[in-house]
Each structure stands twice: as structure tokens, then as C-alpha cells.
Amino acid sequence: MSNANEKRQAGEAAIRYVEDGAIVGVGTGSTVAFFIDALADLKQRIQGAVSSSEQSTAQLKKLGIPVLDLNATGPLTLYVDGADECDPYKRLIKGGGAALTREKIVAAASEKFVCIIDSSKRVELLGKFPVPIEVIPMARSLIGREIVKRGGHPVWRDGVVTDNGNWIIDVHGWQIVDPAALESELNQLPGIVTVGLFARRPADVVLIGDQLMG
Ligand code: 5RP
Numbered sequence: 001m002s003n004a005n006e007k008r009q010a011g012e013a014a015i016r017y018v019e020d021g022a023i024v025g026v027g028t029g030s031t032v033a034f035f036i037d038a039l040a041d042l043k044q045r046i047q048g049a050v051s052s053s054e055q056s057t058a059q060l061k062k063l064g065i066p067v068l069d070l071n072a073t074g075p076l077t078l079y080v081d082g083a084d085e086c087d088p089y090k091r092l093i094k095g096g097g098a099a100l101t102r103e104k105i106v107a108a109a110s111e112k113f114v115c116i117i118d119s120s121k122r123v124e125l126l127g128k129f130p131v132p133i134e135v136i137p138m139a140r141s142l143i144g145r146e147i148v149k150r151g152g153h154p155v156w157r158d159g160v161v162t163d164n165g166n167w168i169i170d171v172h173g174w175q176i177v178d179p180a181a182l183e184s185e186l187n188q189l190p191g192i193v194t195v196g197l198f199a200r201r202p203a204d205v206v207l208i209g210d211q212l213m214g
Pocket of ligand 1 (some may be wrong): 002027029032082083093094095096097098
């Protein structure tokens with residue numbers, strides 16, 4: 001079961017990675033919401049944030065933190081985001097909040113990815129949490145069939161439209177032994193925008209509550 005206290009501790013602990021004058025990449029979700037709250041206390045010391053979702057953008061703006069365009073900022077030094085699962089190699093499943101595409105973009109643009117989770121997210125093998133995949137709407141059935149061929153059980157997250165106007169398929173039933181290989185394979189399928197496996201670019205640092213994962 002997820003633990004709100006650990007999420008808050010992780011969000012606050014991530015503040016120690018924020019350097020003066022930084023532009024901070026900001027993820028999405030309830031754990032990140034604690035990070036954004038804490039970031040507001042030092043908003044005078046940073047230039048602003050690059051946001052991974054409309055949800056985080058709204059919170060950042062409400063707290064008076066400037067939201068900047070990634071095309072204008074160039075590379076970022078720091079990205080802070082949550083996860084749905086994290087394995088011992090800091091490989092992740094993300095996208096429970098449907099923000100995976102922009103999250104993967106901001107993570108790719110950042111030198112250091114600090115992942116903030118509660119202990120319920122820590123697993124030995126990725127796949128108990130269904131893997132979110134963002135798809136172009138017309139490709140939903142095609143991708144569903146491709147997933148079945150690969151032993152997964154696809155479930156359309158009916159009613160959810162991503163910030164990019166696309167749909168989400170959640171894949172149940174995968175026990176993912178080689179997440180980077182699966183991520184690469186799925187990335188090749190026409191119609192998939194983003195796979196919620198963050199294995200080719202895993203986190204650099206994982207905070208479970210306020211504890212650093214080894
Ligand atoms: C959103 C995500 C989130 O990081 C993930 O779902 C974890 O969320 P929370 O911190 O609310 O448990 O990937 O797309």
C-alpha cells in the first residue's frame with residue numbers, strides 16, 4: 001500500500017539536489033506534488049521549472065514558480081519525478097498518471113534523474129504494476145494485438161486523454177526480465193508514442209522516503 005508520509009519525506013528530501021540558479025525538471029503525481037510544495041519555499045533561488053504535465057504546471061504556477069519551455073532552456077541539470085515501480089537497477093515503470101511522454105522527454109533532457117517513491121513502489125522484477133503505453137488513437141487495436149502476441153493483456157484506459165491528445169493502454173501480465181530490450185522493441189511499433197518503461201534511461205538516484213536506495 002502506498003504511504004503518503006513516505007511520499008512527503010521523499011518529495012522534501014529531493015530538495016537537497018536543487019542548486020541555486022537551477023531550472024528544475026518536474027515530474028507528475030502525488031509524490032511530486034510534495035516536491036513542488038517544498039520547491040515553492042526556495043523559488044527565489046531558482047530560475048524556474050520545466051513541467052511534465054498540465055497538472056504539475058497548474059501547481060507550479062499557483063505557487064508562483066515560473067514554468068519555462070524546454071525548447072528555450074536547453075539541457076537541464078536535474079529532473080525530479082515519482083514512479084509506479086522501481087527495480088534494484090533503478091529501472092522504472094511510469095505513467096500511472098498518464099504523463100509518461102512528457103516525463104520521458106524531460107528525463108532525457110536532464111543530467112540527473114532523482115526518483116522519489118514510497119517503499120510500496122520498490123520491486124525485484126518490474127511488471128506487477130501494468131505497463132502504461134501512450135498510443136495514437138487510431139492505433140489502439142493494432143497495438144493491442146501486438147501486445148497479445150507478446151504475452152500481455154492490454155486494457156484501454158477508457159475515458160483518459162493524455163496532455164498530447166492520445167490514449168493509454170495498460171498492459172497487465174508481463175514479468176519483465178529485460179526491460180530495456182522490451183522498451184526498445186515496443187518503441188519500434190508504429191502507433192506507440194511512449195512506453196512507460198524507463199529502463200534505457202533509468203533513474204540516477206532513488207529516494208525511498210528520505211532514504212537513499214543503494
Ligand atoms: C505519472 C507518473 C507518476 O510518477 C507515478 O504514477 C507515481 O505517482 P504517485 O507519486 O502519485 O504515486 O508516472 O505519469
